[in-house]
Amino acid sequence: xKISVPATSANLGPGFDSVGxxxxxxxxxxxxxxTDQWMIEHDLAGVPFDETNLLIxxxxxxxxxIHPHHIKMVSDIPLARGLGSxxxxxxxxxxxxxxxxxxxxxxxxxxNIATKIEGHPDNVAPAIFGNLVVxxxxxxxxxxxxxxxxxxxxxxxxxxxxxxxxDSRQVLxxxxxxxxxxxxxxxANIAVAGLLTGDLEMAGRAMSQDRFHExxxxxxxxxxxxxxxxxxxxxxxxxxxxxxxxxxMTMLPKDKKEAFISALNKELPDMILDLxxxxxxxxxxx
Numbered sequence: 001x002k003i004s005v006p007a008t009s010a011n012l013g014p015g016f017d018s019v020g021x022x023x024x025x026x027x028x029x030x031x032x033x034x035t036d037q038w039m040i041e042h043d044l045a046g047v048p049f050d051e052t053n054l055l056i057x058x059x060x061x062x063x064x065x066i067h068p069h070h071i072k073m074v075s076d077i078p079l080a081r082g083l084g085s086x087x088x089x090x091x092x093x094x095x096x097x098x099x100x101x102x103x104x105x106x107x108x109x110x111x112n113i114a115t116k117i118e119g120h121p122d123n124v125a126p127a128i129f130g131n132l133v134v135x136x137x138x139x140x141x142x143x144x145x146x147x148x149x150x151x152x153x154x155x156x157x158x159x160x161x162x163x164x165x166x167d168s169r170q171v172l173x174x175x176x177x178x179x180x181x182x183x184x185x186x187x188a189n190i191a192v193a194g195l196l197t198g199d200l201e202m203a204g205r206a207m208s209q210d211r212f213h214e215x216x217x218x219x220x221x222x223x224x225x226x227x228x229x230x231x232x233x234x235x236x237x238x239x240x241x242x243x244x245x246x247x248x249m250t251m252l253p254k255d256k257k258e259a260f261i262s263a264l265n266k267e268l269p270d271m272i273l274d275l276x277x278x279x280x281x282x283x284x285x286x
Contacts, residue, residue, distance in 0.1 A: 001031040001099060002285045005092045006130065006278035007077040008084035009154070009242040009249050010122035012195070013207030013214065014188035018136045019195075020084075022126035022278035023154055025076045027088040029055065031096065032070040042073040054086065058093025062113060063101035071096075078271070080162035082243035087123035090114050091282050099284060110282075111135070112142055123243065130281030132195060149277045150198040152237065153257035157227055157264060158271040159246045163220060168244035171216045184211030204237030204251065214241055221246045223268055230267060234260040 007025035011017070038051040047053065051060070055073065059066060077085045094113050098105045105113075107128055114124035121135035125144055135144035176184065187209045194203025208228070218224045221241060227248045228239040236252035252260055257274070264272055 003029045003031070003092050003095050003099070003282065004285075005088040005095075005127050005282045006280075008087060008123040008126045009082075009156075009247075010084065011210075011213065011241065011243060012191065013238065013240045014184060014191050014210040014212055015122070015134065016188070016210075016212040017120045017122050019132070019134050019192065020122040020126040021132050021149060022130045022281060023083070023156075023275045024278050025083065025273060025275060027073070027075040027077055027085075027092055029074075029092055029096070030072040031100070032072065035068050035070050038068040039070045040073055041071065042075075044073070044075060044079070046079075047073075054089045055093045055096065058090050058117060059097040059100070061117070062094055062097035063103060066097060066100040069100070078158050078247070080164055081158050082163065082241065082245045082247040083156070083158075084123035084127060084243065087114070087118055087127050090117050091124055091127040095282050095284060107281075108144075111144065115142055126278075126281065128281050130279045131277060134192060134196075145196075147196050148279070149195070150200055151254070152200060152277070153252050153254045154275040154277070155250045155252070155257060155261055155264070156242065156273040156275055157223065157248045157250070157268060158273060159221070159223060160270050161246060163244060163246040165244040168217050168220060171220065172213055173216065176211070180211060187211060200237040200251065207238040207240055210240070213244075217241055217245055221248060223270075224248050226267060227264065230263055231260065234263065236260070 005027045006022040010020040079085045115121045125133035125135045129146045132149040191206035231239040231250045239250045242249040
């Protein structure tokens, strides 16, 4: 059995902690023979090989009775870079439990479990459903909208340094002035409306005017301003911090992608990922 989970790009500017997009970069696990103890085979630095691995911890949290297996884990998702690496493991762990224990969980069941573990739905939701997902709690009940994302190129600039979510949250303000909060909310409304209606130019204008987190986090990612300026030169719809960063995502017309990547390669030295929207979410192959 093989389980595949896409990377995710959260926030998309002002959609703070509630908007996320699945992208074509994957965590893949292969479930092999049953064993006496959990054995996770991988080449990821700093990731456990036994039952302390987040994958197994999550699976056992969902279904404590499942038997240990030999598992191969391969991930193309950069760790601690703002592309949902931990969320992909959580979703894979839930699906692993679902399959081994034959739980027949619905996607909504998986989302509720994943959000309780992760704390917010912006990464786990698109990892489960694919595409664009807007999700939030209303009266202690998790609500979500899944929508087809317009056709567009996505170029991720991935710095060599890590930026943990906990560290990037420390630079955020404890509160916003009422007028500032109203403006921030109205900008977010325009961004989401543009994305849901396929108006990427409108969405992009709003995404670049986030008031919730990017003004505070940009100083932690010195490459951000350079990439946004370069994106504007090549007709990008938007450039935004993916999740808490440090990955910087640029959304632009497909016919501008190659020229932008070439220019970005000349300007900055780190990893560049040429991505598209993943429209499937988590998947299982026997």
